[in-house]
Amino acid sequence: MEQPQPPFRILPRVNERNRHFWTGGERGELCFLRCRSCGTYIHPPTPICPSDHAKDLAPEAVSGRATIASFTINHQPWMPGPELPYVVAIVEIEEDPTVRLTTNIVGCKPSEVYVGMPVEVVFERHGDAEGDVWIPLFRPRGNGK
Amino acid sequence: MSVSAVAQDIVERKACITGIGQSDIGRRLHRDPLELTLDACLAAIEDAGLTTDEIDGLSTYPGISMAPAGFSGAGAVDVHDALRLKLGWCDSGIETSGQLGSVIKACLAVGAGLARHVLCFRSVWEGTAQGKGGRQGIGAEGGSSYRASGPLEWTLPFAAPSAAVWIAMFAQRHFHQYGTTREQLAQIVLNARRNAGVNPKAIYREPMSMDDYFAARMIAEPFCLFDCDVPCDGGTAVVISHVDTARDRKKPVVRIQAVGTALRGRPSWDQFDDLSTMATRDAGAHLWTRTDLKPSDVDLVELYDGFSFLALSWLEALGFCKVGEGGPFIEGGTRIAREGELPLNTHGGQLSAGRLHGYGFLHEACVQLRGEGGERQVPGDPEVAVAAAGGGNTCGCLLLTR
Numbered sequence: 001m002e003q004p005q006p007p008f009r010i011l012p013r014v015n016e017r018n019r020h021f022w023t024g025g026e027r028g029e030l031c032f033l034r035c036r037s038c039g040t041y042i043h044p045p046t047p048i049c050p051s052d053h054a055k056d057l058a059p060e061a062v063s064g065r066a067t068i069a070s071f072t073i074n075h076q077p078w079m080p081g082p083e084l085p086y087v088v089a090i091v092e093i094e095e096d097p098t099v100r101l102t103t104n105i106v107g108c109k110p111s112e113v114y115v116g117m118p119v120e121v122v123f124e125r126h127g128d129a130e131g132d133v134w135i136p137l138f139r140p141r142g143n144g145k
Numbered sequence: 146m147s148v149s150a151v152a153q154d155i156v157e158r159k160a161c162i163t164g165i166g167q168s169d170i171g172r173r174l175h176r177d178p179l180e181l182t183l184d185a186c187l188a189a190i191e192d193a194g195l196t197t198d199e200i201d202g203l204s205t206y207p208g209i210s211m212a213p214a215g216f217s218g219a220g221a222v223d224v225h226d227a228l229r230l231k232l233g234w235c236d237s238g239i240e241t242s243g244q245l246g247s248v249i250k251a252c253l254a255v256g257a258g259l260a261r262h263v264l265c266f267r268s269v270w271e272g273t274a275q276g277k278g279g280r281q282g283i284g285a286e287g288g289s290s291y292r293a294s295g296p297l298e299w300t301l302p303f304a305a306p307s308a309a310v311w312i313a314m315f316a317q318r319h320f321h322q323y324g325t326t327r328e329q330l331a332q333i334v335l336n337a338r339r340n341a342g343v344n345p346k347a348i349y350r351e352p353m354s355m356d357d358y359f360a361a362r363m364i365a366e367p368f369c370l371f372d373c374d375v376p377c378d379g380g381t382a383v384v385i386s387h388v389d390t391a392r393d394r395k396k397p398v399v400r401i402q403a404v405g406t407a408l409r410g411r412p413s414w415d416q417f418d419d420l421s422t423m424a425t426r427d428a429g430a431h432l433w434t435r436t437d438l439k440p441s442d443v444d445l446v447e448l449y450d451g452f453s454f455l456a457l458s459w460l461e462a463l464g465f466c467k468v469g470e471g472g473p474f475i476e477g478g479t480r481i482a483r484e485g486e487l488p489l490n491t492h493g494g495q496l497s498a499g500r501l502h503g504y505g506f507l508h509e510a511c512v513q514l515r516g517e518g519g520e521r522q523v524p525g526d527p528e529v530a531v532a533a534a535g536g537g538n539t540c541g542c543l544l545l546t547r
Contacts (some may be wrong), residue, residue, distance in 0.1 A: 009302050009303075009304065009305075010291060010292070010293050010301040010302055010306075011292050011293070011302060012292060012293050012294070012298040012301075012302050013294040013298065015294075018298070020477075043416070044298075044299060067383075069318065070314040070315070070317045070318035070321070070509050071186060071314060071317060071505055072310055072313035072314050072317055072365040072366050072367075072368075073365070073366040074305070074310055074313075074364075074365045074366075075305070075362065075363040075364060075365065075366070076307070076309065076364045076365060078307055078310075079304070079306060080305065081304035083254050084306055085363075086304065086315070087308050087315070088303060088304070088305045088365070089313055090415045090420065098416075099416075100304055100415045100416055101299075101415070102299055102305055102311075102414070102415045103301050104302055104303050109292065115317070115318065115321040124491070128290070130292065132354035133302075135302050135303070137303075
């Protein structure tokens with residue numbers, strides 16, 4: 001992929017509530033909790049649906065396609081991480097633009113990133129003694145210029 | 146001031162600010178943070194003409210906190226015990242309407258009769274605690290086996306450990322949507338520096354030009370170093386008293402006309418419904434539902450500038466201009482200058498006077514309304530001011546009169 005040696009990342013602590021999100025990448029799937037009665041995508045995951053308060057929720061894979069709602073080119077070495085400068089972005093998923101993710105944009109130069117850019121998910125695998133996680137990053141989609 | 150028919154129901158009007166105090170302030174003072182805190186508290190009590198025996202309420206933000214380093218100089222328990230206070234009411238915490246939520250809660254406690262004189266304080270020692278190694282990210286100090294959970298779970302894995310990064314994305318969205326420019330945003334920074342030049346306690350006082358601004362290294366675009374506030378050491382305190390006690394005070398009191406606490410959007414950096422506004426939108430609008438005063442009545446504003454864009458966001462949220470028009474509103478800097486029609490951050494803000502984290506703005510609003518600004522006093526005998534703190538996913542504001 002873009003970076004053969006993934007950069008250092010602080011990993012998320014996986015629990016029963018978020019496991020689908022952080023491990024869906026093992027199957028190449030970006031997964032969100034979804035309410036089976038009203039269809040609402042729920043992020044971050046909660047035990048009840050915020051729309052109808054139902055508890056019948058299940059993880060569901062989405063397309064992985066998204067649009068950049070905003071971004072910043074980060075120049076500050078806050079901690080070990082991706083090579084500077086790197087892009088932090090907020091993306092809106094195709095299935096429901098009110099569901100957003102803070103993420104990194106990879107696979108292009110920071111100067112090529114723009115608000116409204118179509119992107120798609122790509123996973124970066126990390127692991128330690130606690131187990132493996134798949135961090136969802138996004139790269140430009142098709143010839144989305 | 147006009148008295149509304151609903152004034153009886155606006156409980157914060159039963160409270161007023163009777164004393165203000167501040168410790169020494171410096172980039173790195175290497176002093177005991179509790180000492181700085183107590184210096185500020187005792188100065189505020191003295192300023193109100195009170196003694197520690199008369200303080201029966203205590204409120205602070207955020208309370209005892211271990212991270213990031215130096216974020217809290219003392220908890221309520223430290224001050225309660227050190228001053229041997231005898232309290233009818235005590236409160237502290239970070240989940241409130243921004244840093245000034247602690248002051249707003251004190252107003253409610255006074256209005257509810259739980260206390261007569263509430264000591265409110267906020268102290269920081271981030272300058273000394275974080276040392277020379279540069280500003281720390283939130284959660285970045287965890288070590289190799291650390292894993293992120295809670296809200297940070299959604300940002301730390303993406304090397305986004307700072308509000309600089311999160312707020313830069315709000316600014317970028319605003320730039321995209323409304324054509325706001327770095328030249329416009331720079332006016333928040335340059336204005337703060339001009340005002341800091343006549344504030345003897347400000348951290349950075351040397352003049353700054355537009356060229357200096359554009360020569361600074363980038364942090365998170367569109368923010369350069371000068372768009373970010375400066376960590377420092379220092380404490381600030383105010384005494385919130387019942388208005389019935391006002392006539393016994395040493396100095397004219399500052400009255401609280403209204404507060405804004407609303408947060409109708411999701412309490413989240415990235416899930417908030419409108420990425421070109423922030424929590425400021427709701428608290429700012431809320432404020433004007435509790436008063437007959439209008440934005441045009443306001444003589445000066447002290448608006449949180451932990452990052453420059455937050456002050457611009459507050460100007461829009463409080464209705465001084467429309468959403469999206471903040472850039473043209475501050476363009477050229479004359480309108481927000483000390484002699485302008487809406488003086489902004491007359492002490493230098495957190496950008497130049499130091500990151501006292503919210504309380505510095507309230508303190509300065511009181512200084513100006515009392516006419517104690519000295520060389521930096523706003524002309525024209527100002528009567529109405531707004532002090533606002535926070536932004537992003539939590540904030541609060543107060544409308545003050547004398």
